[in-house]
Amino acid sequence: MLAPALFGQGTAPSLTLIAREGRRAIPLTLVADQEFVALDDLAAQFQLAVQESLGAVTVSYKGKTIVLTPDQTLASVAGRLISLPAAPSRSGRRWLVPVEFVGRALAPIYDSRIELRKPSHIVIVGDLRVPRISTRYDAIGAGGRLTIDASPRATSTVSQDGDHIFVKFDADALDTPATLFAAPASPTLVQGVRLVDPLTLGVDLSSRFGGFKATSQPVDDTMRLVLDLAGGQTDTTPTPSNPPSNPQSAILTPTSPPPELPPAFGQSAPAIRTVAIDPGHGGDDAGVRGSNGVKEKDLALSVARRLKALLEARLGIRVLLTREDDRNISIDERAALANNNKADLFVSIHANASMRNTTAGATVYHAAFSADAAQAAGGARPERLPTFGGGLRDVEMVPWDLAQTRHLAQSGAFSDLLIAQLGDRIPLALRPTGEAPLRVLESANMPAVLVELGYLSNATQEKQMAGETFQNVFVQAFYDTVVRYRDSLHAGEAPGDRASRDFK
Amino acid sequence: MSRQAVAAGLVGATAIALGSLLFAGLPRWYGPRAKPTGPAVARTAAPSAAPTTVAPGRRIKAHLFYVAEDGLHLTSVEHDVAYGDGPLEQAREILNAQVAPVTEPTVSAVPPGTTLRALFLTDRGVAFVDLSREVAAAHTGGTDSELLTVYTIVNALTMNLPAITTVQVLVDGKEVETLAGHVDLRRPLARNLDVVQ
Numbered sequence: 001m002l003a004p005a006l007f008g009q010g011t012a013p014s015l016t017l018i019a020r021e022g023r024r025a026i027p028l029t030l031v032a033d034q035e036f037v038a039l040d041d042l043a044a045q046f047q048l049a050v051q052e053s054l055g056a057v058t059v060s061y062k063g064k065t066i067v068l069t070p071d072q073t074l075a076s077v078a079g080r081l082i083s084l085p086a087a088p089s090r091s092g093r094r095w096l097v098p099v100e101f102v103g104r105a106l107a108p109i110y111d112s113r114i115e116l117r118k119p120s121h122i123v124i125v126g127d128l129r130v131p132r133i134s135t136r137y138d139a140i141g142a143g144g145r146l147t148i149d150a151s152p153r154a155t156s157t158v159s160q161d162g163d164h165i166f167v168k169f170d171a172d173a174l175d176t177p178a179t180l181f182a183a184p185a186s187p188t189l190v191q192g193v194r195l196v197d198p199l200t201l202g203v204d205l206s207s208r209f210g211g212f213k214a215t216s217q218p219v220d221d222t223m224r225l226v227l228d229l230a231g232g233q234t235d236t237t238p239t240p241s242n243p244p245s246n247p248q249s250a251i252l253t254p255t256s257p258p259p260e261l262p263p264a265f266g267q268s269a270p271a272i273r274t275v276a277i278d279p280g281h282g283g284d285d286a287g288v289r290g291s292n293g294v295k296e297k298d299l300a301l302s303v304a305r306r307l308k309a310l311l312e313a314r315l316g317i318r319v320l321l322t323r324e325d326d327r328n329i330s331i332d333e334r335a336a337l338a339n340n341n342k343a344d345l346f347v348s349i350h351a352n353a354s355m356r357n358t359t360a361g362a363t364v365y366h367a368a369f370s371a372d373a374a375q376a377a378g379g380a381r382p383e384r385l386p387t388f389g390g391g392l393r394d395v396e397m398v399p400w401d402l403a404q405t406r407h408l409a410q411s412g413a414f415s416d417l418l419i420a421q422l423g424d425r426i427p428l429a430l431r432p433t434g435e436a437p438l439r440v441l442e443s444a445n446m447p448a449v450l451v452e453l454g455y456l457s458n459a460t461q462e463k464q465m466a467g468e469t470f471q472n473v474f475v476q477a478f479y480d481t482v483v484r485y486r487d488s489l490h491a492g493e494a495p496g497d498r499a500s501r502d503f504k
Numbered sequence: 505m506s507r508q509a510v511a512a513g514l515v516g517a518t519a520i521a522l523g524s525l526l527f528a529g530l531p532r533w534y535g536p537r538a539k540p541t542g543p544a545v546a547r548t549a550a551p552s553a554a555p556t557t558v559a560p561g562r563r564i565k566a567h568l569f570y571v572a573e574d575g576l577h578l579t580s581v582e583h584d585v586a587y588g589d590g591p592l593e594q595a596r597e598i599l600n601a602q603v604a605p606v607t608e609p610t611v612s613a614v615p616p617g618t619t620l621r622a623l624f625l626t627d628r629g630v631a632f633v634d635l636s637r638e639v640a641a642a643h644t645g646g647t648d649s650e651l652l653t654v655y656t657i658v659n660a661l662t663m664n665l666p667a668i669t670t671v672q673v674l675v676d677g678k679e680v681e682t683l684a685g686h687v688d689l690r691r692p693l694a695r696n697l698d699v700v701q
Binding site for chain 1: 571573574575576577611612613644645646647648649651652670681682684685686687688690691693694698
C-alpha cells in the first residue's frame with residue numbers, strides 16, 4: 001500500500017478494519033483536518049467496483065451504486081442523497097473520500113453490517129461484539145474504585161495474579177482509547193491499566209494493594225464492572241483466593257462493596273429503581289389496525305414514550321423501552337431486556353380488538369399458568385453453586401418460561417391498583433382484569449402486566465386513543481399507580497395484598 | 505390376491521376394534537381425570553359416549569363457540585354435527601363445523617378462510633389441531649380476540665369430548681409461539697370457562 005506521505009499531505013493514524021477474518025489497516029490521509037481514505041483501498045477490502053465517467057465516480061457493489069461527484073459533498077447512495085463532510089478529491093490517480101463515506105455511503109448498500117467508529121479509527125464489519133472500553137479511578141480513603149465500562153455490554157472474567165488484576169472480556173475485539181488510564185498526580189493503588197492481549201485489560205497495582213471485590217451491573221447499554229480495591233493488609237477485606245474466577249459467578253452474585261466505601265451506584269435501594277416498558281408489536285408486525293388507519297404498534301410506542309418521560313422526570317427512576325422505534329423484536333427479547341436489567345416492574349402496552357365493533361374499554365392482564373407448569377416451577381429446588389471468592393451459594397433455578405410464576409401475586413396486585421386508578425379516567429372493559437397465558441409476561445422475572453388501552457376495532461375508541469388527551473390521562477394514571485405500588489412496598493404490605501376490586 | 509384380501513380384512517377388523525376401544529373406552533378412562541382450570545361448571549353432554557353403531561347421515565349434538573354480544577366472551581351454541589366414528593373422527597367433525605363460515609348475526613372468533621389441516625390425538629388426551637395459515641395471517645390481533653380464537657378451538661374439543669383434556673394449536677403444520685403475538689401456544693391448553701358467557 002502506498003504510504004499517505006507520498007501524497008505530500010498530512011498523515012493520520014490508519015483506519016483499522018475489524019472483521020471475522022481478522023484485522024486490516026487502511027491508510028488515512030489528513031487534508032485540512034479532515035481524514036480521507038483512498039477509494040481503491042476500500043474497493044480492495046470490500047469488493048467494490050469503481051468507475052469514472054462523465055465527471056462522476058461510480059462505486060458499485062452487487063448491483064447497488066454510489067455516485068460521487070468531484071467538488072460535491074452530496075452523494076447518491078442507491079438513489080438516496082447523503083451528505084459528506086467534504087467533497088471527494090483526486091490525488092494523483094486515486095480518489096480520496098472522507099472517512100465518513102464508510103458509514104454513510106458504504107454501510108447502507110453493503111451486505112454485512114458496517115459500523116464506523118471515527119474517534120477510535122475502527123470499522124467493524126459484520127456482527128462482531130466490539131465494546132468500547134473506558135475506565136475511571138476514584139481514590140476512596142486508603143482504597144479506591146476502578147470502574148470499567150464496556151459498551152455495548154460485554155461480560156468479563158476477573159482474575160488476579162499477584163499485583164495484577166486481569167479483566168478478560170467476552171467479545172470479538174475491544175475498542176480502547178489511546179489512553180486507557182490517566183494516572184492521577186498522587187500515587188494510587190492503581191498504577192496503570194493496559195491492554196495485555198486483544199481481549200484482556202491488565203490492571204497494575206501498587207504493593208499497598210490488599211484485596212478487591214468485583215461487581216458487575218448493566219447500566220443502559222453499558223456493562224459496568226466495578227473493582228473495589230482495598231489498601232493495607234491482605235486480611236482486612238475479602239480477597240479472592242483462587243484466581244481466575246468465573247465471570248458468571250461474579251455477575252450472578254454481586255457482592256456489596258466493603259462497608260467503608262459508598263454503595264456502588266449511590267442509591268438507597270428504593271423499592272422501584274427500574275421499570276421496563278414494552279411497546280407491543282413493531283416493524284412488520286403492526287398489531288391491530290383500526291378502521292381509520294391507527295396502528296397498534298404506533299399507539300403503543302407513543303404511549304410508552306410518554307410513560308418513560310413522565311416516570312423518569314417525576315420519580316427519577318430508570319425506565320427502559322424494549323423498543324425505541326418502529327422495529328420488530330422477538331417476544332423473548334422483550335422479557336430478556338427487563339430481566340437482564342433487573343427491572344422491578346414490566347408493563348407491556350397494547351391495543352385490543354374484538355370481532356364486534358362496539359366493544360370498548362381498557363383491560364389489564366397478568367399471566368396465568370397451567371396447574372402443571374405452576375407445579376413444575378414451584379418444585380424447582382435450589383442448586384448449590386460455587387461463588388466468586390470461594391464458597392457455595394444456593395441458587396434457585398426457575399425455567400425461563402416460568403419465571404413469572406413467582407410474581408403472580410404482585411402482578412395481580414399491581415393490576416388491581418392500575419384498574420382502580422384508570423377506573424374514573426378512561427373507559428374500562430366490562431371485564432377489566434384478566435389472567436391469561438400471555439407469552440410476553442411468562443418469562444418476566446418481576447411483577448408484570450399487559451395493558452390493553454382500549455379497542456382499535458371500535459372507531460370511537462380508535463379516535464380517542466390516538467389523541468394526546470387520552471394518552472396523557474393514561475400515563476398520569478399509570479404514574480399514580482406506580483407511586484401507590486411503591487408506597488405499598490415501602491409500607492411492607494404483603495405481596496399478595498390485593499387492592500380493592502371495587503371499581504366502575 | 506385372496507391372501508391380500510384376508511390381510512386387509514384383518515387390518516380393517518383390528519382398526520375397528522381399536523377404534524371402538526378408543527371411542528368407548530378412553531372417555532371413561534380419561535374423562536374423570538380432566539382438570540378444568542376455570543371455575544367448575546356442569547360439563548356439557550359428551551356426544552362421544554353415544555352408542556358406537558355407525559349410521560350413515562347420523563348427526564349428534566355438539567356445543568360450538570361463537571363471539572357473544574359483548575364481544576368479550578364466547579357463547580356456546582348447540583349444533584347438529586356429523587357423527588364421527590371414534591374420538592378422532594368426532595373431533596374432526598366438531599372442528600370442521602366450528603371453523604366453518606358463519607352467517608349474520610353469528611360471529612366466529614376463527615378468522616374466515618381457516619380450515620382444519622390435520623388432527624392428532626395422543627393417548628394422554630392431548631389433541632394437536634393443525635389449522636391453515638389463515639388462522640394467524642387473517643387474524644385481527646388484540647389479546648381479547650386472540651384469546652377468543654384460541655379458546656374457541658380448545659373449548660370446542662374439551663367441552664364436547666371428555667377424552668380430550670388439552671389442546672395444542674398448530675398452524676400450517678408447525679408449532680407456533682402465538683397466533684398474533686399474545687397467547688402462548690407452545691404448550692397444550694386446557695379448557696377455559698372464564699371466556700364463556
